[in-house]
Amino acid sequence: MDSLSKLDQVKTTPWAGGRSPWSVEYGKIMMWFFLLSDAFTFSSLLIYYGAQRFSKFTWPDPDHVFQSIPGIADSGYPLVFVGIMTFILIASSVTMVLAVEAGHRRSKKEVIWWMVATIIGGFMFLGCQAIEWTHLHHEGFWWGTIPSPEELTHFFNGPVSTVAAQQFANLFFTITGFHGFHVFSGVVINIIILCMTINGTFERRGHYLMVEKVGLYWHFVDLVWVFVFTFFYLV
Numbered sequence: 350m351d352s353l354s355k356l357d358q359v360k361t362t363p364w365a366g367g368r369s370p371w372s373v374e375y376g377k378i379m380m381w382f383f384l385l386s387d388a389f390t391f392s393s394l395l396i397y398y399g400a401q402r403f404s405k406f407t408w409p410d411p412d413h414v415f416q417s418i419p420g421i422a423d424s425g426y427p428l429v430f431v432g433i434m435t436f437i438l439i440a441s442s443v444t445m446v447l448a449v450e451a452g453h454r455r456s457k458k459e460v461i462w463w464m465v466a467t468i469i470g471g472f473m474f475l476g477c478q479a480i481e482w483t484h485l486h487h488e489g490f491w492w493g494t495i496p497s498p499e500e501l502t503h504f505f506n507g508p509v510s511t512v513a514a515q516q517f518a519n520l521f522f523t524i525t526g527f528h529g530f531h532v533f534s535g536v537v538i539n540i541i542i543l544c545m546t547i548n549g550t551f552e553r554r555g556h557y558l559m560v561e562k563v564g565l566y567w568h569f570v571d572l573v574w575v576f577v578f579t580f581f582y583l584v
Contacts, residue, residue, distance in 0.1 A: 405516075407507045407513055408505075411428070411582045412428070415428055434477040435575075438470065438471075441466070442567060448464050448467060449560055451463060452558075453561075455557065460557060464543045468539050468543065475533060490514075492519055496514075531573070535567050
């Protein structure tokens, strides 16, 4: 069976338009359009964060805000926990690559196992993010809420600014929450694709292009996290 869908076969009628000029499957082009529009959304949020961050004379220091390992240590380990989160998400991207590669070989069993590994990685990342949010909320940070001025001194290297702290809290929970929503959506889609794989849907179609399309979305989510990590945890 042809590896392309019926929409991508050469059209011969007078008004059909012939073959796609990019020789790319229709659904994959649509996924790229969606990812491009989503990239604009994330870019606008991160640019706004950067504008606020560098327009202030003082800002919460990431090494002080993110120096704990929830459940293990309250301080002294800057960026260790978020480093673990990042490693988990990047590892899930690797397993997704392996799932796509197995799909190209039409190896159903390998696709299933690598998709399961990717889903587990997504759930682990979301669990870590929930733990981090809970810890920061316990510290006093939330939408519209920050710790007292006395407690804020522990998160600043210089003068304390309640305005900067509030903007940091609002933007952190908004942007990481928006990214977390994308990860959750990706996990749900991966579960659907996994069920379709188990049921033999792609075997009957003769191709695993849906796995590749979902893989594009998952890699995009991982790439966005690299920028979120840089803006919030490193700068």
